[in-house]
Structures are given as structure tokens and as C-alpha cells.
Amino acid sequence: MDLEIYDKTEKGVSEKDQKLIRDVLDFAGSYIHLADNTEMSVTLVNNDEIHQINKKYRGVDRATDVISFAIEDDDDDDFPIVMDKELKEAIPENIGDIFVSVDKVAEQADYLGHSFERELGFLCVHGFLHLNGYDHMKKADADVMFPLQKEILNAYGLKR
Numbered sequence: 001m002d003l004e005i006y007d008k009t010e011k012g013v014s015e016k017d018q019k020l021i022r023d024v025l026d027f028a029g030s031y032i033h034l035a036d037n038t039e040m041s042v043t044l045v046n047n048d049e050i051h052q053i054n055k056k057y058r059g060v061d062r063a064t065d066v067i068s069f070a071i072e073d074d075d076d077d078d079f080p081i082v083m084d085k086e087l088k089e090a091i092p093e094n095i096g097d098i099f100v101s102v103d104k105v106a107e108q109a110d111y112l113g114h115s116f117e118r119e120l121g122f123l124c125v126h127g128f129l130h131l132n133g134y135d136h137m138k139k140a141d142a143d144v145m146f147p148l149q150k151e152i153l154n155a156y157g158l159k160r
Contacts, residue, residue, distance in 0.1 A: 001025065001026055001029045001034060001036065001038045001039065001040070002037075002038070002039035002040075002092055003021075003022055003025055003026070003039070003040060003041070003042065004039075004040075004041040004042075005018050005021055005022065005041070005042050005043075005044070006041060006042070006043040006044065007044045008043060008044060008045050008046075008049065009044050009045060009046050009102050010046055013044050013102060017116075017117070017120060020117055020120060020121060021042055021120065021121075021124050023156075024121045024124055024125060024153075024156055024158065025040075025042070025124055025125070025128055027152070027155075027156045028125050028128050028129075028152050028156075029128075031151075031152050031155065032132060032148075032152075034132070035089075035093060037089060037090070037091070037092045037093060038092065038093050038094075038095055039092045039093070039094045039095070040094065040095045040096055040097065040098070040128075040131060041096075041097045041098070042097075042098045042099075042100060042124060042127075043097065043098070043099045043100070044100055044102050045099055045100070045101055045102070046101060046102065046103050047063040047101050047103040047104065048063075049099075049101075050063050050064055050065075050067065050099055050100075050101040050104070051063040051064075053067055053099055054067060057069075063101060063103070063104060064101065064104065065100070065101055065104035065105070065108060065123050066098060066099065066100050066101070066104075066123040066124075066126055066127045067098070067099045067127070068096060068097070068098050068099075068127040068128075068130035068131050069096050069097045069098075069099075070095065070096040070130060070131045070132075070133075071094050071095060071096045095131045095132060096131040098124065098127035098128065098130075098131065099127075100120070100123050100124060100127065102120075104123075105119045105120050105123060106119075112160075114160055117158065118153075118158045118159075118160065121153060121156065121158040122149075122153060122158065125149055125152050125153055126149060129145055129148065129149055134148065
């Protein structure tokens with residue numbers, strides 16, 4: 001998977017934590033059998049910036065922990081691009097972008113009594129699953145997404 005990480009935080013996020021993001025998302029991609037030519041980004045921000053994003057795009061006037069912006073294919077395209085299998089496999093598929101508040105990572109890790117790394121991994125996997133079509137707004141969807149999220153984190157070694 002081609003993963004871009006953008007650090008827009010005031011203090012900066014350590015290389016170790018950025019490596020964790022890369023590793024856990026690569027692991028999650030393999031776990032759900034994501035194509036190798038998939039691309040996405042993770043942008044690390046502080047509470048002020050995620051607050052503004054949350055307000056602008058979701059109409060919620062407060063900071064949150066993670067926001068995902070999935071790029072969804074429109075199957076009803078009036079002008080579909082027709083390509084052979086080889087060409088289709090050669091072109092990366094961008095699934096979207098995740099924004100994570102590192103302030104919320106620290107706050108929630110402290111509140112929940114686990115490590116910063118576990119919370120960071122949790123939020124990245126949570127956002128990643130949203131980019132891949134998983135949701136938790138309906139109970140039936142949550143019953144699929146939450147166990148999968150836990151399975152991935154446990155298998156990777158970020159147990160609670």
C-alpha cells in the first residue's frame with residue numbers, strides 16, 4: 001500500500017509513531033486483502049485543526065479524534081473508463097484520507113488507561129476501515145466493523 005503521512009502538528013509526531021501508523025495500516029490492508037496498489041493518506045493534526053474540519057464537513061462544532069474522507073467509486077458513471085485488467089492493476093486506487101488529532105490520541109489513551117501507541121493504532125485502523133466501506137451507524141454494521149477492528153489490532157499486537 002502506498003501511504004502518505006502528513007504531520008501538521010505543532011510539536012511533531014515521532015518517527016517511531018509514524019512507523020507504527022505505516023506498519024499497522026499495512027497490516028490492516030493485508031488482513032482485509034486490500035490490493036497492493038492501494039493508496040491513501042493520514043494527516044496528523046491538533047485539536048484546533050480537527051475542530052475546524054469537523055465543523056466544516058460534518059457540521060459538528062467540536063474537536064473529534066478521527067475523520068475519514070473516503071473516495072467512493074460511482075458505478076453509475078455516464079462515461080466509464082474501460083481498461084484491461086493489466087492496466088487497471090497498474091493504476092493505484094486511492095481510497096481516501098484520514099485525519100487524526102494527536103491531542104485526542106493522548107487524551108483518550110490517558111482516559112482509557114492504555115498506551116498512546118494503542119490509541120493511535122486504534123484510531124488509524126478505525127479510520128482505515130471507514131475508507132474501506134465499513135461503518136457503525138447501524139447495529140448490524142457495527143456488529144461487523146467493531147469485531148474486525150478488534151481482531152486486526154489484537155493480531156497486530158495492540159491489545160487493550
